Amino acid sequence: MSTLADLLAEHTTLSDAAAGHLQRLVAEWQLLADLSFADLLLSVRTENGAVITVAQCRPNTASTVYARDEVGAVADDTMRPQLERALTAGTVLRDEDPQWVGTLAIRREAVPVGFEEGTDAIAVLSRAVDLTHPRLPSPLELAYQDSANDLCQMVADGTFPQQEGNPRGLSTPRAGDGFVRVDENATVVYASPNALSAFHRMGWNAELNNTRLSEVTASLLTDPFVSEDVAMMIDAAAGVATVPAGPYRDVGMRMEADARRATVLIRAVPLRPRGVSTGAVVLIRDVTEVKRRDLALISKDATIREIHHRVKNNLQSVSALLRLQARRTTNPEARGALTEAVRRVASIALVHELLSGSVDEEVDLDEVVDRLVPILVDVASGDTPVTVRHRDRLGVLSAELAMPLVMVLTELIQNAIEHGFAGTQSDSEIEIVADRDVRQVRITVRDNGSGLPDGFDPAASDRLGLQIVQTLVSIELGGTLTMGPNPSGRGTEVSVVFPWR
Structure with a gap:
């Protein structure tokens, strides 16, 4: 439409x-x-x-x-x-x-x-x-x-609707939430039953008719500054002459305010047909329960982020202990195994670090790769210079998908650095290519190294890194893994395809 x-x-x-x-x-x-x-x-x-x-x-x-x-x-x-x-x-x-x-x-x-x-x-x-x-x-x-x-x-x-600022992005109460009509003196001439109920929850136990609404509302609010602002807003909307010129005059506004027993959203709409003030419509909505749920969600989000932060710290401690043990180990095979464990733990810790600063449990994969690749190249390349190019945008994924995918990328990049290049090769290069549509993600890791051995079968391989990749792709990501020669004619290409919705 x-x-x-x-x-x-x-x-x-x-x-x-x-x-x-x-x-x-x-x-x-x-x-x-x-x-x-x-x-x-x-x-x-x-x-x-x-x-x-x-x-x-x-x-x-x-x-x-x-x-x-x-x-x-x-x-x-x-x-x-x-x-x-x-x-x-x-x-x-x-x-x-x-x-x-x-x-x-x-x-x-x-x-x-x-x-x-x-x-x-x-x-x-x-x-x-x-x-x-x-x-x-x-x-x-x-x-x-x-x-x-x-x-x-x-x-x-041409005077309705007015240019009304709403910097806090507050919603608009509906007429059915609570409706109050005041005259040009801000005196209540009618209040709907829902409006009366809202004021009763705020602590007002008398009738509203014939009362000065700005004074009644101000007396119920707990914050003196908010109380003054709400009173001025209502008086300005009603056209009370004593209100000084300023941001409230001729501007319908909305505010959220806390009373002793409730939180309410108030909006004042001036009524000035033909330029003559006839009062205002004041809409009020009890948002106490909504505010309570919002605060509970904020508290829950903060707790989750704190958990991610502590998990990251614990993983970094584990990584440091493994690194220390690797340095004290004289057996080359054991030292290599411990170094690989350090790398895997560090990649998981990086994801938790990003999640600790996220409010929606999502991870920017491009940031992860940009921070992870230098670490992998520095640890694994040794004397052989390797260039890793990150092409295309990987985008944002949920934590459930990002965690195994980062592990997969870590293993693939590490494997290409360690096993894909001969010691004398000077133009060693790894390319990460992403292709993402509305349904699935395809991530390809290509290198220009020596390629796969003749007769190599990924399913029959006993390499731990490759087994980890196959398990994560099939079980955690629900996707497929393919390995073959690089289409450019030199090296290896590994593609991971998985649904993201």
Whole structure:
């Protein structure tokens, strides 16, 4: 499906600023749909004069009136005249009587989307409400609809949505989480049952109606600085004259705050239809349990990283002890075995070191290889200079795959350095090639050495390193291992293919 940006680029010549305003409107209009109990359609006039729908929103507070996706649909003869008039006149137009569409009685309202003062509307927002079963609205519904009407007028004025900073990336409370309507003095005129419950959990045991919401909220918060900021945010949204000019005036904001018994997310949305303040909508959501789970996850992640750090330290200690033992051993075969053990333990310790600084249990294989290769070359090459080239990007893998893969690469590189080159060869080179798609990873280690012995069978080999590689590839990685001559005509090529998803 085409995105809003794609449809605007295809059908209009709107400026970047105007398109950005429509993007912000679509990002915020779920609140308007919920308060209106209505489906919303955003339509624009195309270059050939047609009116096409470019975005759609369904309410969480009522059943939808549009069963199918309307994005990309051209307005028909029943809807187009109203949309055209709203675009031309720049005023909100509402059907006097509902229209029957099948078994539904739908009343539509066309709201021009203003942008810059003195310019024509850049789009039109239509609200469609199901009036099939009319009934007396509840106080909550009246408060919702009154606020929605103010917001729709602000859409026509070009003042909703506002440029709102959200540096902490906080989510937006929904109308159903907790809704409070305050007047231009920041006095509560209506609070939904969910909002009352949230304030009761914060420690407020009285009614909210006719109270100054900024003062009530400030009295419940534990941090005095946050308390002052939240109070100023609510007062600024309501248009209280005593609030000094600054970052809070005319800016709908959201904040997370701790009360004595709960953690809440609060957002204040100014209501200023035609530039006149009528108060504000304050949305509140109890996020105590969410915050508790977040803290538990943070604590768990920190514990896991600490475990990786301690495992790395322990492995380094084991490596140092093995290295010390190798130096004190006079038997060349035993010294070689201990040196190989040092190398294997060091490669595992390197992975744990990277995991100790990771927050998602993933390892950057390129960083591992770049740090591991110099160690292997320095330990194993001796008097024979060997160049290891790391081509292509290996990418990031989960710890379950990264650990055995690093061991496999360690053994393959080490084996190529120790057994692939003659002592007098001067152009010894090992190349690591990676090929990764959405399903599998192929990693190939090539050298330009003497090649495999005649009749060599990897499955029948008794070399410990090769047995380790075969076991890790087949069991831990669930992949396949192939060995053969280098396609360039000189040396050996070993390929490991395994699924990563």
